[in-house]
Amino acid sequence: MSGKIAMKKKVLRRLKGQIKFIFFLFKANKNNRSFKMLKNKYLLLSFIGFSLYCLDKRLKKQVKVYYVDSMPFGFNGLAIPPFGIFIDKKHKGNKNLLLHEIVHWKQFQENGLLLFLIKFFFYQIKYGYDKNPMEIEARFNESDFCKCNYTFCVKNGIAKTVSNPNFRKL
Structure with a gap:
């Protein structure tokens, strides 16, 4: 039981840090017009409410896995915090593939929703999908070549995780 209490305290500290980060954005960007939307009090309250909702979800040990008929953009699976993991029925x-998505779920649990999303999309923009450090971490059971050339490996059937010639087609 003490482990659960320690986890709750850790999550509450992280949530407090996320709220401080949002207030920092408000103060640092008072005159910046691109942050007008962030100044909306209702948006801040929504964020706090959603973070509290995520707090409960993150404390649960098991993640919900949903098997769906089709995935967008040719993906085979997606971890969508705090809702669960979605995997193509095929x-x-x-x-x-499930282990790959569970690694993303653990990244979400360690970082919290806001920090997870910021980090993931920052890395996505800076490095691209194949070189994204969070993706490389999730490819722990792939060969060294496939860790950094994952799209090529999946499309050509070399990846251990999955083979899909339509992977990441827009």
Whole structure:
């Protein structure tokens, strides 16, 4: 039971840090017009409410896994915090794909929703999908070549996780 209490305290500290970060954005960007939307009090309250909702979700040990008929952009699976992991029904028995998505879920649990999203999209813009450090961490069971060339490996059937010639097609 003490482990659960320690986890709650850790999550509350992280939530407090996220709220401080939002207030920092308000103060630092008072005169910046691009942050007008952030100044909206209702947006801030929504963010706090959503963070509290996520607090409860993050404390649960098991993540919900949903098997769906199709995934957007040719993806095979997606971890969408705080809702769960979504995997294409064609890959229902694929343990490697599930483990890949669980790593993303653990990244979310460690960082919190806001920091997870900021980090993930920052890395996505800076490095691209194949070189994104959070993606490389999730590819722990792939070969060294596939860790940094994942799209090529998936499209050509080399990846251990999954094979899909339509992977990441827009």
